[in-house]
Amino acid sequence: MPLLELRDIRKCYHLGGEEIHALDGVTMDIEVGEFISIIGPSGSGKSTLMHILGCLDSPTSGALKLDGTMIHNAGARELAAIRNRKIGFVFQFFNLLPKLTVLQNVELPMIYSGIKAKERHERAMESLKRVELDNRAKHRPSELSGGQQQRAAIARALVNDPRIIFADEPTGNLDSHTGELILEMFHELSAEGRTIALVTHDPGIAAITPRRIEIRDGRIADKVDKKLAGLET
Amino acid sequence: MNLWSAIDIGLKEIRANKARSILTMLGVILGVASLVAMSAMTKGMENGMKESLVAAGGLATIRIEHEDDLPLHQRHLVDRAKGVTLHDVYALQESAPLVYQITPLIERWGFRSGVNVSYGGKRMRPYKFAGSWPDIISIEQHIIEHGRMFTQFDDDEARSVCVIGTDIRNDLFGDPEELGRTVVPIGETIFVNNQPLTIVGMFQHYESEAFRKRKEEAKREAELAKAEGREPKETRMRDEFIFRLKNRSIYIPLNTMLIKFKNDDDAPIGDDAHLTTLKMKIRDIEHLEPAIQQAYNVLMHTHQGILDFEFRTKEDDAEEVGAAIKNARRSGGIIAAISLIVGGIGIMNIMLASITERVREIGIRKSVGATTLDVFVQILVESVVISFIGGALGLAASVGLIETLRILTPTANAPMLTAPPMILAFGCSVAVGVIAGLFPAIKASKLQPIEALKYG
Numbered sequence: 001m002p003l004l005e006l007r008d009i010r011k012c013y014h015l016g017g018e019e020i021h022a023l024d025g026v027t028m029d030i031e032v033g034e035f036i037s038i039i040g041p042s043g044s045g046k047s048t049l050m051h052i053l054g055c056l057d058s059p060t061s062g063a064l065k066l067d068g069t070m071i072h073n074a075g076a077r078e079l080a081a082i083r084n085r086k087i088g089f090v091f092q093f094f095n096l097l098p099k100l101t102v103l104q105n106v107e108l109p110m111i112y113s114g115i116k117a118k119e120r121h122e123r124a125m126e127s128l129k130r131v132e133l134d135n136r137a138k139h140r141p142s143e144l145s146g147g148q149q150q151r152a153a154i155a156r157a158l159v160n161d162p163r164i165i166f167a168d169e170p171t172g173n174l175d176s177h178t179g180e181l182i183l184e185m186f187h188e189l190s191a192e193g194r195t196i197a198l199v200t201h202d203p204g205i206a207a208i209t210p211r212r213i214e215i216r217d218g219r220i221a222d223k224v225d226k227k228l229a230g231l232e233t
Numbered sequence: 234m235n236l237w238s239a240i241d242i243g244l245k246e247i248r249a250n251k252a253r254s255i256l257t258m259l260g261v262i263l264g265v266a267s268l269v270a271m272s273a274m275t276k277g278m279e280n281g282m283k284e285s286l287v288a289a290g291g292l293a294t295i296r297i298e299h300e301d302d303l304p305l306h307q308r309h310l311v312d313r314a315k316g317v318t319l320h321d322v323y324a325l326q327e328s329a330p331l332v333y334q335i336t337p338l339i340e341r342w343g344f345r346s347g348v349n350v351s352y353g354g355k356r357m358r359p360y361k362f363a364g365s366w367p368d369i370i371s372i373e374q375h376i377i378e379h380g381r382m383f384t385q386f387d388d389d390e391a392r393s394v395c396v397i398g399t400d401i402r403n404d405l406f407g408d409p410e411e412l413g414r415t416v417v418p419i420g421e422t423i424f425v426n427n428q429p430l431t432i433v434g435m436f437q438h439y440e441s442e443a444f445r446k447r448k449e450e451a452k453r454e455a456e457l458a459k460a461e462g463r464e465p466k467e468t469r470m471r472d473e474f475i476f477r478l479k480n481r482s483i484y485i486p487l488n489t490m491l492i493k494f495k496n497d498d499d500a501p502i503g504d505d506a507h508l509t510t511l512k513m514k515i516r517d518i519e520h521l522e523p524a525i526q527q528a529y530n531v532l533m534h535t536h537q538g539i540l541d542f543e544f545r546t547k548e549d550d551a552e553e554v555g556a557a558i559k560n561a562r563r564s565g566g567i568i569a570a571i572s573l574i575v576g577g578i579g580i581m582n583i584m585l586a587s588i589t590e591r592v593r594e595i596g597i598r599k600s601v602g603a604t605t606l607d608v609f610v611q612i613l614v615e616s617v618v619i620s621f622i623g624g625a626l627g628l629a630a631s632v633g634l635i636e637t638l639r640i641l642t643p644t645a646n647a648p649m650l651t652a653p654p655m656i657l658a659f660g661c662s663v664a665v666g667v668i669a670g671l672f673p674a675i676k677a678s679k680l681q682p683i684e685a686l687k688y689g
Contacts, residue, residue, distance in 0.1 A: 051683050054600075056600060056683045057683045076604070077605070080599065080602055080604040080605070080607075081604075083599075083602045084601065084602020085602070089600055091686070095596075095597045095600070095686065096597075097594055097597060099246075108597075108598070108601050112598075112601065112602040112603050112604070112607060156601065160602075
């Protein structure tokens with residue numbers, strides 16, 4: 001059974017009386033353990049797709065099943081619980097809370113799943129160790145480099161042991177060398193058996209994932225643009 | 234998320250925006266402080282008024298006064314109106330069992346009917362110069378400190394004796410505070426309207442509790458000023474009227490008054506003599522109405538139906554006092570409540586500004602699993618934490634505010650800080666925090682994570 005099943009997912013926006021079909025019937029599956037990149041030019045709807053996959057947004061129509069649960073018509077409370085326990089996010093701009101320390105940021109998802117302070121602390125430290133950032137636990141995000149901040153964000157995404165990790169342009173805000181290191185980390189995570197979906201428009205990144213999906217005009221393109229997928233230069 | 238982490242987040246938020254939080258709290262602080270100070274002031278007023286009431290003889294004392302103005306339909310009977318006389322006293326003693334003490338009075342008010350008192354070239358004007366029976370001492374709640382009260386015997390013989398209040402002594406013989414020693418002028422002869430009167434007794438000095446405290450403070454201040462070699466701060470103090478009145482009174486036997494201080498030579502003496510006032514005490518305050526009715530019936534009989542008398546109870550005063558306090562409390566309460574509401578609006582305003590600023594934070598929290606309720610609770614708790622701290626600081630500030638008010642408006646009625654208004658004000662401030670936080674909390678909790686994350 002696939003981890004994620006999408007059937008004819010559509011998303012419409014109304015912008016000044018005009019109806020915009022951001023997603024126009026997307027059907028796809030993601031299996032457990034897959035490392036997949038979602039590519040496409042900006043405005044193609046790939047970010048919208050990721051938001052729906054990540055339960056940050058709900059589709060206008062279509063069916064979505066995550067880990068055996070139908071979620072396309074789940075309530076806000078259930079979606080929050082799914083985001084909390086089954087999904088980890090890594091964003092382009094890290095999205096760490098500046099007033100909290102790195103450790104507190106990593107603890108954040110566990111606060112909302114009601115885990116006791118002691119266990120929270122232990123698991124957050126473990127997660128930070130995994131991304132080799134345990135020596136920066138007491139620092140504020142602003143005291144870290146971009147790469148370190150993104151590693152903290154990855155630690156946060158991992159801390160609740162999610163079924164799938166979504167990353168939205170995770171290297172978009174980093175220099176190429178640091179970006180490499182972050183990608184390597186994703187690679188390692190994939191090798192450990194984690195399911196990862198990357199959204200990117202960078203061919204270099206798409207090239208490292210075994211599977212690529214291209215979104216064009218709100219649909220999955222029949223053939224992947226080889227240039228965009230980094231298979232040709 | 235549990236409550237403790239919500240409170241923790243709230244405190245962090247306050248610490249992160251110190252100046253803003255303090256300014257926001259200021260509204261609540263002032264609101265709470267003014268509410269508490271207002272209650273303390275009305276409480277002080279109430280205490281002072283109650284004390285005055287007791288000093289004037291308590292609720293159970295009733296005055297019956299001679300009334301010159303007859304009701305319209307009795308105007309033609311004015312020649313037959315004899316006024317209040319000793320006959321009334323005897324009749325009430327015989328026929329009004331609910332009245333247990335009654336005494337006649339002829340009262341001359343110093344500032345109305347020119348009573349001059351002199352001794353050895355010194356002159357003064359008493360507030361009250363009264364002729365009465367010895368009973369007056371218990372009805373008006375006087376206490377003799379030196380000498381004795383005049384007796385029935387003094388009255389029967391119409392002796393030229395008097396009992397004085399301490400201010401009379403101060404003016405004629407010297408103030409012990411200025412002389413440094415107490416003068417007891419028992420046995421001295423003073424002249425009232427050129428008639429000699431021998432002082433046989435002197436009352437104790439009457440003053441209110443609050444006035445005594447203020448005097449002590451002034452004394453300390455004077456000593457401090459002397460030690461520091463500067464001029465002491467001028468504080469003008471006057472005690473409640475009733476205490477000043479009692480200190481500036483002279484009492485003589487009724488017959489002495491009738492014989493030696495006649496207003497005109499034809500005035501009747503003996504049982505037909507005109508009195509200005511009857512003062513009576515009833516047995517039980519619970520039976521005030523029937524006692525008055527009983528006395529009224531007796532007097533209607535002795536006055537042959539002519540209404541040339543009037544009843545004055547302390548109950549009227551007490552009601553007036555009660556109404557005045559109620560009004561002061563109500564208007565003060567409304568003003569203080571408004572300032573507390575303004576404080577609440579301040580909190581709401583800041584919370585709204587704060588969530589606009591923190592849309593991204595809320596989005597991040599939601600993306601990692603915060604529910605609508607979690608965000609709602611977080612914002613609400615922040616608002617309550619602000620108002621809670623503000624309320625606590627307000628209570629502390631109220632102590633200072635009351636002290637300031639005491640210095641700025643030196644009345645004899647010192648404000649009284651009591652627990653119930655403090656608890657009430659604190660409770661109100663927390664309630665204001667909850668109410669002010671509701672709208673921002675709802676607004677924040679409704680933010681969609683995706684919308685929230687688009688910022689930045």
